[in-house]
Amino acid sequence: MNFDQLKTFLWVAKLGGVRRAAQQMNLSQPAVSARISALEEELGIKLFDRQKSGVVLTKEGLLLRSHAERVESYLSQIRAELTPSEEVKGTLRIGVAETIAQSWLSEFLSALRKHYPKLVVELSVDISMNLRDQLLSRNMDLVFLMGPLSEGNVENITLPSFELGWFCHPQTENKDLGSTPIISFSRLSRPYQELMSELMRRYREVGQVFPSTSLSTSFEMIASGIGVGVLPIQLAQRFIEANRLISFDPGWVPEDLIFTASYLNDPRDHTVYQVAQLALQIAKEYDKKTKPQKSEERNKSF
Template structure:
């Protein structure tokens, strides 16, 4: 019985099938099947039963899962307390919202690489709703998104919020928000939902919202005169300094964006948890410097 067999067994148990476990472990399906078969041969019992949706644990499989989880927890403690940082050579699949990608993400990756020089990092930039699904599907290890994610197996570390500001084209002196398009976050985001409700409450059904998946595109839309925007203050400073756009006050402000460093906390992974705490420190330093 090997560590890789137990690790693979737990992955199949959690994912409910060989294919999804193979994707999570980044190995082939035959490799997963071979490890499970070898473990069942060694123990002399079946660990899974096939069902229409995949596989489920047998009674003996449930008993093994309890022991395997304890073994994995001990292994994570050993890695955290004994293993040197420059010996860590695993893969970290990182998912970030664009707001983070355009602000302190480079500082975070630089700090990670400094502490774990052999760590391989894959970065995906997407909207928060997609990042949440990829995390729960275990195709991402750590996400920086508009959180928190309310799932029993998920841990959320609070990150400093992003303030939003109102921006208008230089030559649009007094925007009428009942008719002027408002450019903001994508349709499937919390800012879009809150803004839609606020605009309709204040200006009625004539208010228009132009959502975008790209913040940089949103700023360019404002600069080109398409409409006004409610976008992250930290990202708008450069364009204001360049006198391409300017801020204005419509008499009310949107709620700051709340972000979290979110990861699967059960089972515990020492590396991912440490990376999340590094992200928290880097984000805090970035906010204080700004």
């Protein structure tokens, strides 16, 4: 029995099939099947039951999985603790919500490159719902998204939040949220759903609402006078300094945006954990540098 066999066994168990495990490990299906067969022969037990939809673990397979996951976790921890960060190799797949991409992502990537110069980073910017799906399907190793995620095999590290504020073009006259066009987050996002719920509760009828998957486009739409919008205050500062936006107070504002660094823990990859901690450090530094002083107590309704 060797670690390659155990690792292959775990991928087949997690993904429910030899073909999917082979794709994940960049191996041929016969190579994966051979490792499983060799493991079963050495242990003298049957690890999987074959079904039309794939494979499922036997009772003995379930027992081996718990042991194999502990072995994998221990080996990952050994590598993380004993291998100097500058010698860590591999590919790290990171997914990022646009709010993070527009704020502290560049500082984080610079720090990541400094600490892990031999680590190859594959970066994807997307909405939080898609990032969640990519993480759970194991197409991402680490995601920065609006969280936390509730799945039992996910660990969440809470990142600094983003305070929201209402903004409009300096010459906008109609700021009545019951009639003026409103620029918002993606229709599939949590902030959009919360915003629409509160608008309907307060105004019963509202004007046009323009959901956008692009934060930068939302700022440009507001700065062009198309409508008003509620967006992160920290990211609005450059528009305010350029006299392209002003803030206004309709008497309420949605709750802050909560972000997490989320990753799978079955088993935990200790390099991913350390990178997530680095992200937390960079995010805190950005937050301390850019977050405006909290205004006097505001009437938050959510």
